Amino acid sequence: MTALGSAAPVLAPRVLDRCRALVQPALAEAVGRLHPWVGEMAAYAFGWCEVGGAPAAAPGGKGVRQALAVLGAEAAGAPGRAGVAAAVAVELVHTFSLLHDDIMDGDAARRRRPAVWKAYGTGPAVLAGDALFALAVETLAARPGGPAAVRTLSAALGDLVRGQAEDLLFAARPWTGPERVRPDEYRAMAERKTGALLGCAAALGSVLGGAAAETSAALDRAGRHLGVAFQIVDDVLGVWGDPAVTGKPVHGDLRERKKTFPVLVALRTPAAPRLAALLESGADPQEAAALIEQAGGRSAALTEARRHLAAVEAALTAVPLEEGAVTDLRSLLGFLVRRDL
Amino acid sequence: MTALGSAAPVLAPRVLDRCRALVQPALAEAVGRLHPWVGEMAAYAFGWCEVGGAPAAAPGGKGVRQALAVLGAEAAGAPGRAGVAAAVAVELVHTFSLLHDDIMDGDAARRRRPAVWKAYGTGPAVLAGDALFALAVETLAARPGGPAAVRTLSAALGDLVRGQAEDLLFAARPWTGPERVRPDEYRAMAERKTGALLGCAAALGSVLGGAAAETSAALDRAGRHLGVAFQIVDDVLGVWGDPAVTGKPVHGDLRERKKTFPVLVALRTPAAPRLAALLESGADPQEAAALIEQAGGRSAALTEARRHLAAVEAALTAVPLEEGAVTDLRSLLGFLVRRDL
Numbered sequence: 001m002t003a004l005g006s007a008a009p010v011l012a013p014r015v016l017d018r019c020r021a022l023v024q025p026a027l028a029e030a031v032g033r034l035h036p037w038v039g040e041m042a043a044y045a046f047g048w049c050e051v052g053g054a055p056a057a058a059p060g061g062k063g064v065r066q067a068l069a070v071l072g073a074e075a076a077g078a079p080g081r082a083g084v085a086a087a088v089a090v091e092l093v094h095t096f097s098l099l100h101d102d103i104m105d106g107d108a109a110r111r112r113r114p115a116v117w118k119a120y121g122t123g124p125a126v127l128a129g130d131a132l133f134a135l136a137v138e139t140l141a142a143r144p145g146g147p148a149a150v151r152t153l154s155a156a157l158g159d160l161v162r163g164q165a166e167d168l169l170f171a172a173r174p175w176t177g178p179e180r181v182r183p184d185e186y187r188a189m190a191e192r193k194t195g196a197l198l199g200c201a202a203a204l205g206s207v208l209g210g211a212a213a214e215t216s217a218a219l220d221r222a223g224r225h226l227g228v229a230f231q232i233v234d235d236v237l238g239v240w241g242d243p244a245v246t247g248k249p250v251h252g253d254l255r256e257r258k259k260t261f262p263v264l265v266a267l268r269t270p271a272a273p274r275l276a277a278l279l280e281s282g283a284d285p286q287e288a289a290a291l292i293e294q295a296g297g298r299s300a301a302l303t304e305a306r307r308h309l310a311a312v313e314a315a316l317t318a319v320p321l322e323e324g325a326v327t328d329l330r331s332l333l334g335f336l337v338r339r340d341l
Numbered sequence: 342m343t344a345l346g347s348a349a350p351v352l353a354p355r356v357l358d359r360c361r362a363l364v365q366p367a368l369a370e371a372v373g374r375l376h377p378w379v380g381e382m383a384a385y386a387f388g389w390c391e392v393g394g395a396p397a398a399a400p401g402g403k404g405v406r407q408a409l410a411v412l413g414a415e416a417a418g419a420p421g422r423a424g425v426a427a428a429v430a431v432e433l434v435h436t437f438s439l440l441h442d443d444i445m446d447g448d449a450a451r452r453r454r455p456a457v458w459k460a461y462g463t464g465p466a467v468l469a470g471d472a473l474f475a476l477a478v479e480t481l482a483a484r485p486g487g488p489a490a491v492r493t494l495s496a497a498l499g500d501l502v503r504g505q506a507e508d509l510l511f512a513a514r515p516w517t518g519p520e521r522v523r524p525d526e527y528r529a530m531a532e533r534k535t536g537a538l539l540g541c542a543a544a545l546g547s548v549l550g551g552a553a554a555e556t557s558a559a560l561d562r563a564g565r566h567l568g569v570a571f572q573i574v575d576d577v578l579g580v581w582g583d584p585a586v587t588g589k590p591v592h593g594d595l596r597e598r599k600k601t602f603p604v605l606v607a608l609r610t611p612a613a614p615r616l617a618a619l620l621e622s623g624a625d626p627q628e629a630a631a632l633i634e635q636a637g638g639r640s641a642a643l644t645e646a647r648r649h650l651a652a653v654e655a656a657l658t659a660v661p662l663e664e665g666a667v668t669d670l671r672s673l674l675g676f677l678v679r680r681d682l
Contacts, residue, residue, distance in 0.1 A: 104464035123445035134498035157475035
């Protein structure tokens with residue numbers, strides 16, 4: 001596609017590994033300060049242990065947020081370690097949101113293991129999420145002179161929760177008619193639910209790295225657009241992706257009647273009544289997928305994703321940033337949304 | 342009992358009303374910034390509306406925490422309005438913790454109405470709690486120059502969650518033997534679960550009122566001891582209190598097999614085996630209550646509560662505080678624990 005991510009398949013895993021190595025000791029130290037029971041649930045969520053505490057090497061997350069925080073500090077000309085507190089905070093917030101979202105969405109599995117609420121119970125999972133949330137704030141607040149950092153994090157927290165509220169409410173709204181979900185509402189939801197924390201990660205790293213306000217704002221903007229692009233590409237893969245590559249069931253999002261971007265676009269065309277009936281009946285996801293594609297849902301989604309990737313690029317060139325960090329950032333962005341765009 | 346609270350029945354409601362009037366507009370403004378759906382759940386929890394949003398005048402909390410924050414600012418010599426952001430933050434945190442604790446404890450009712458999770462569902466109640474938590478941090482972080490304030494709040498948040506974890510785990514432990522819950526463990530739990538936020542409220546108000554570090558520390562200490570005293574008196578009332586006064590079922594805590602302070606003390610005496618058997622069978626709470634009293638559980642609890650009230654008084658006289666605020670603080674403390682000690 002574009003310059004974004006051309007070297008990604010090679011570079012990105014190295015970047016992720018480097019940042020993980022830098023952040024992991026501080027993250028483990030923070031989690032180690034939790035009540036042991038809560039700490040075990042957190043460690044399980046991070047893939048560090050099994051239920052009961054036995055060590056595990058389960059797949060944790062990719063660690064994109066911690067990498068963005070480290071690279072944010074480096075982009076501001078500071079050493080990567082300046083961004084470590086930011087990295088710890090955003091990883092804790094991300095894990096908190098996964099724990100609670102899985103409860104709200106009734107998702108029983110996460111990264112091919114039982115979700116925390118399935119493994120430990122709903123109440124304990126609520127508590128573990130709260131503990132991670134509190135620990136994230138504490139981690140940042142403990143750093144001297146970081147009021148801007150806490151403000152940056154708390155704004156993202158607010159957006160995260162608002163985005164989740166919007167997403168939950170979308171499910172209850174009709175496919176068609178004046179109450180239907182408009183694509184621009186979806187875009188705003190995705191920016192809050194996914195983009196806000198990605199933007200916060202990079203911005204927070206840069207704040208701790210001593211960046212000027214406009215540098216942090218540009219990195220925040222880049223992360224927010226990245227989040228929207230990522231979410232929309234994820235939607236496309238949820239309908240047309242190869243299950244062997246995505247690890248998701250074919251047409252899973254259609255079977256679950258998710259109001260994804262390609263669907264919402266197709267519902268604005270004359271195909272809407274037939275598509276709505278198909279989706280509602282859940283009868284033949286293959287037919288629905290074909291109809292969405294004919295109605296232009298797939299191509300509109302890819303165009304929208306490209307538009308947001310261009311906005312990422314524009315944000316990264318709007319302010320002076322340290323060159324090596326920008327190369328690493330680009331590889332990450334490409335890695336995140338490279339999948340058959 | 343002591344000087345504490347001698348004028349409380351007259352003064353305290355006036356103090357609570359005055360502080361509520363000062364805080365309410367800012368609290369309503371903050372809640373009004375939430376997503377409307379989440380804001381309705383929050384307003385329901387505060388007693389401002391019914392399910393669906395119709396205005397209500399349901400009993401909210403007593404507003405002790407917001408009053409402590411206002412009085413903390415006044416104690417530091419600032420006008421009460423200096424403590425309003427602290428008051429808003431601690432009321433939001435308190436309500437967040439009620440929402441999530443009711444889920445964890447399976448408590449279906451709160452203040453004679455269905456708990457939020459019963460009225461709106463578990464997932465939405467998790468979300469509403471998260472939103473209040475995020476809003477609390479945002480409210481404090483938005484104030485210029487408040488890193489000490491965010492640190493004070495985040496330390497209390499950590500304690501709150503740890504105290505709740507400890508409380509949940511107490512339920513699973515045996516009545517007797519080496520794994521039984523010791524009274525000092527209970528005290529530490531109560532300080533974290535109840536005392537930390539009371540202490541935080543007064544300390545945070547004083548921080549925003551420009552207090553010296555030792556003044557805030559003394560107010561924090563006073564609130565923590567108050568929390569332990571309150572919890573232990575609550576335990577005594579849960580066994581021997583008059584249901585007409587407490588609004589709780591007679592012997593309710595015994596029927597629910599709660600590991601309260603008087604019970605834990607009695608379990609350290611030779612009465613332990615018989616008491617454990619009685620509590621486990623749930624047969625005759627009246628007999629258990631009598632046995633706990635004979636074993637000295639009631640008097641030990643009252644002694645312990647008085648000890649913590651004396652520590653509150655010692656903390657309040659350890660630093661110079663504005664006199665009028667201290668009178669109001671004393672009336673509040675007396676109001677909270679005055680009940681037939």
